[in-house]
Amino acid sequence: MDNGTHYRTCHLCEAMCGVAIEVKDGHIASIKGDDNDPLSKGHICPKAVALQDLHEDPERLRQPMRKTASGWQKIGWDEAFDLVARRLHQTRKEYGRNSIGVYLGNPNVHNHGSLVATMPFLRAIGSQNRFSATSNDQLPHMLASLEMFGHQILFPIPDIDNTDLFICIGANPMASNGSLMTVPDVRGRLKALKQRGGKLVVIDPRRTETAKLADEFHFIRPGNDALLLMAMVNTLFEENLVDPGPAERLVKDLELLQLAAVPYTPEAVSGHTGIEAETIRDLARQLASTRKAALYSRMGTSTQAFGGLATWLAYCLNILTGKLDTVGGVLFTQPAIDLVALGAMSGQNGHFDKRRSRVRDLPEFAGEYPASTMADEILTPGDGQIRAFVTVAGNPVLSSPNGRRLEQAFEKLDFMVSVDYYLNETTRHADVILPPTAALERSHYDLIFSMFAVRNYAKYSEALFEPREDAKHDWQILLELAHRLEQQRKGGRLPLRSELGWRAFKQIGPDPILDLLLRSGPYGADTGPARKLLQPAVDLVMDILPERHPLRGLARLSPVNRQWNALPKGLSLSALRDNPHGVDLGPLQPSLPDRLFTRDGLIHLAPRRYLRDLGRLHKHLVSEPDDQLCLIGRRHVRSNNSWMHNSRRLVKGKDRCTLMLHPDDAERLGLAGGESAEVQGAGEAIVLPVEITPDIMPGVASMPHGWGHDRQGTGLSVASAHAGASINDVLEDNQIDQLSGTSVLNGQSVTVRVWRSGKQRHSA
Structure with a gap:
């Protein structure tokens, strides 16, 4: 370079x-x-x-590694590919296609090459036993988008640069830099919000980094966000504050939602949430009366027992108060490469509960089963048992509940391969590790x-550095494995046409595909004089073909579609190369009804699966409030799950893997700051230092996720020296949101006691 x-x-x-x-x-x-x-x-x-x-x-890691009786050994790429393809094919041939499991970690979605290669790889594997980080993270948002707007990745994004009221519930963008809301410099944007006379409201079990900037902050008991949000819905209807605004003619089933909200008065939910009834009413009134306002929810509302309902209700509140599709509210993006429209054009809007997992009868989402049932599917004998496993850029031992059980399951496998450049807590169980290039390569x-x-x-x-001559990008690894698996399945030789197709795909790579998508999208290459000829043809296709016809979809995305006349043009890979700082394509704009992908073209305000799940929420409402100590996670701006902990400059300083407790709880338990505490959940016990702070709600304990680098056999010396403890060793994998299948990572009950070489003194 x-x-x-x-x-x-x-x-x-x-x-x-x-x-x-x-x-x-x-x-x-x-x-x-x-x-x-x-x-x-x-x-x-x-x-x-x-x-x-x-x-x-x-x-x-920079070369393929194979586990042997005497330890890890380097092997060549051809030998590694042959070994992996042969073992996976043998497993499938002997035990059936579902005998192979696949887990995809979240770094894959930051990598366009990996995204392009993943689908052919999964098709070559052919298994229904697919898992990813989705069910430990954003699945409730994807489900709500699918049910309400017709596409699983059509997310309403807060127009934070123009809003005058930003209500943030169960989210900490100051630490996460936004999530399902790509928003660099959150601090600067929130400062600008205040300078224009706006207001920030935060609701969370912990006074987070974001909450410390808030004009108004409220503690909430973990797992009760759905009750709070439903009481706000109740208030809007009771006080005649419902006004969907521009989306009114598109909203379906308003009356059903009104009826569903009747039992959830602010008084009824106050005991469970820990928020006064009048405060709940005031929150609803503020949202309704502020013209430019947005309510934003994330991990705290997603990964809990009522995560599906809470996320749906957050969307409903924005719709009921006229904030959807309005400047300063929440808007849909119009990206240069519109994967939402491209997916819909090919019928890939998303799907839910088309089949169920073998052991626990859990619903799939977008072809994936909940990550919390991976160990079940490996350890439980029978037809369809997972006997071989593939992980791609993931460390589920530290990122999925009951990590100790999951690593026991991995040890029972006949064969395991990991596409990863670290020997970490998960890949140490693999038989072969295939390391891709680093991101800067x-x-x-x-x-x-x-x-x-x-x-x-x-x-x-562009790539910043040239990779080593023998290095492979992750997309090359996945495509090569897919190619060889197809060859194995066909007896060692593919038809000439198929063989040439694979070779061409591996030769061109993802960037020419990227260029084609940019050129053919809404901001694509300006066709100049040809526009006069092409535009009538596009108009004709849009007029005469059915809504869901593929040609109509292509015409709609075309840069010569009249709908995109106001957008900047000329976007291509070469144009982006000429603009290395990036290209601003403009602010978010109202886009309804064109951006809806439901079959009837309407917003489904009360999908039936959510209404059915309200019976479970009502049982919780009429139960006695739980006084057990419950555990929540937390995020730090210097950390990103488990894979950033081998950087000395990110882990240096005071220990961040601590158990936060309110002073009242610490006194009751006989714990002092800095003292070690034992935390016991349904899983095993862990030990970590105590941090006493009034910034945590009484009755709540908090520790960060992604730590627990004390496992033997890894190659992460810096992380091991700052091992911490894994919250997922405490959390049980049988606790899920029954609506969506999402893991309950926030709100599980725990016992905390002073750790004195195993002696118990006080517990809660």
Whole structure:
């Protein structure tokens, strides 16, 4: 790589911050924010400097590794591919296609090459036993988008730059940099909100980093967000504050939602939530009376026992108060590569509960079963038992509930392969590890998170460094495995046409596909004189073909569609190369009804599966409030799940893997700050230091996720030296949101006691 400054997008979280990386003599000299990036405008968080640490980490694997009786050994790529394809094929041939399990970690969605190659790889595997981080994270949002708007990744995004009231519930964007809301420099944007006379309201069991900036903050008992939100819905109807605004003619089943909300008065839910009835009414009134307002919810509302209902109700509140599809409210994006419209065009809007898992009868979502049932499917004998497993850029031992049981399951497998460049707590169980190139050795375009950005935006980055001659990108690994699996299934030889197709796919890679999608999208290449000829043809196709006809979908996305006349044009891969800082495509704009993908073209305000689940919520409402100590997770701006902990500069400083307790709980339990506490859930017990703070609600304990690097046999010396403890060793994998199948990561009951070499003194 040439000396000088190179511009990229940081891929370590959803914020898509622009970075300026200075290279001298083939090495990174500095990493700074890119002042000319139109989305982030020079902002970066502390994680950005870890791009260098990840790239230069001497413990990052660079060659395939095979586990032997005497330890790990390096092998060549051909030998590794042959071994993996042969073993996976043998397993499928002997035990059936569902005998192979696959887990995809969330780094895959930051990687356009991996996204392009994943589908052919999964087709070649052929198994229904697929899992991902989705069911430990954003599944309730995807389900609500599918049920209400007709597409699983059509998310309403807060127009934070224009809103005057931002209500944040169960989210901490100051630490996460936004989530399902790509928003670099949250602090700066919230500061601007206040400068224009706006207001920030935060509702959370912990006074988070975001809450400390709030004008108004309220503690809420974990797992009760659905009750709070339903009481706000109740207030809107009772006080005649319902006004869907521009979306009114599109809203379906308003009366059903009104009827469903009747039992959930603010007085009825106050005891469970810990929020006064009049405060609940005031929250509803503020949302209704502020013209430019947005209610935003995330992990705290998603990953709990009523995560599906809570997320649905957050969407409902924005709709009922006229905030959907309005400037300053919540809006749908119009990205340069519109995966929502492309998916709908091919009938891939998403689906839910088309089949059920073998052991626990849990619903699939988008072809995946809940991650919480992975161990069940491996350990339970019978037809369809998983006997071989593939992980791609994931560490479920630390990121899924009951990690100890999951690692026991991995040890029972006949064969396991991991596509990963670390020997971590999960990949140590593999028989073969196939390490891909590091992020700075490949090109980058954010296919997914550009769809969630608070402004429409596109940016492409060339590879910063040339990979080693024998290195493979992750898309090359996945396509090669898929190709060889197809060959194995066909007896060692594919038909000539199929063989040539595979070879061509592997040759061109993801970037030409990216270029085609950019050119043919709404902001695509301006056809100049040809527009006069093409536009009538597009008009004709739009007029005469049925709504769901593929040609009509292509015509709709075409840059010569009259609908996109006001949008900037000329976008292509070469155009983005000429604009290394990125291209601002404009603010979010109202887009209904064109952006809806439901069959009837309406917003489904009260989908029946949510109404049915209200029976479970009502049982909770009429029960006595639980006084057990419950556990919630938390996020830190210097951490991202488990895979950033081998960076010295990110883990240095005081211990962040602590158990936060309110002073009243600490006194009752006889615990002092810094003292070790034993935390016992339905899973096993863990030990970690206590941090006493009034910033946590009484009756609640909090610890961060992604730690627990004390497992033997990993190759992460820095992480092991800052091991911490894994919250997922405490959490049980049989606790899920019964509506969506999402893991309950917030709100499980725990016992906390002083740790005195195993002696118990007090417990709760």
